[in-house]
Amino acid sequence: MLNLWQILFEELKYLKRFMINMPEKYQDLLSRARAGLEKEAKKSSAMRLELPEPEVIWVGNKTIFRNYAEFPKLLRRDANRLLMYMAKELATAASIDGERAIFIGRKDRESFSQLIQRYMKDGVICPVCGSPDTHLERSNRLQFMVCEACGARSIAKVV
Numbered sequence: 001m002l003n004l005w006q007i008l009f010e011e012l013k014y015l016k017r018f019m020i021n022m023p024e025k026y027q028d029l030l031s032r033a034r035a036g037l038e039k040e041a042k043k044s045s046a047m048r049l050e051l052p053e054p055e056v057i058w059v060g061n062k063t064i065f066r067n068y069a070e071f072p073k074l075l076r077r078d079a080n081r082l083l084m085y086m087a088k089e090l091a092t093a094a095s096i097d098g099e100r101a102i103f104i105g106r107k108d109r110e111s112f113s114q115l116i117q118r119y120m121k122d123g124v125i126c127p128v129c130g131s132p133d134t135h136l137e138r139s140n141r142l143q144f145m146v147c148e149a150c151g152a153r154s155i156a157k158v159v
């Protein structure tokens, strides 16, 4: 995500060397650019992460999550890992079948929506600036969420 605030922020960092004679002015500009950048990141995340409704049908004792593949794609997470997370939370077995995911047992759409919301909160949305532009990084035994908008590293509560 490169927007005007980010460009200004980078510009100011570069300008620092020429502004040694007016450090206060520089600090003031820098903090204003940073505030603008954070605000922008929050606003854009709210707009951009519009997820579709899970489409769910039941076939016998199975639940077919028909548009499953869209979710890991939008969240930029591994499809198998997200599936494992949901299967564990729902205490059942699940598998991927093309674009669909198949869960054993009858699960309703609301359960999937709630799980996806929780997954986003615990492992996708940066807790510092609210941006969904994050990736996971494993270091020793901990999993970190690294924000591509503000650079924050936070502990992710998902595997």
Ligand SMILES: [Zn+2]
Residues within 6 Å of the ligand: 126, 127, 128, 129, 130, 131, 147, 148, 149, 150, 151, 152
């Ligand atoms: Zn962030």
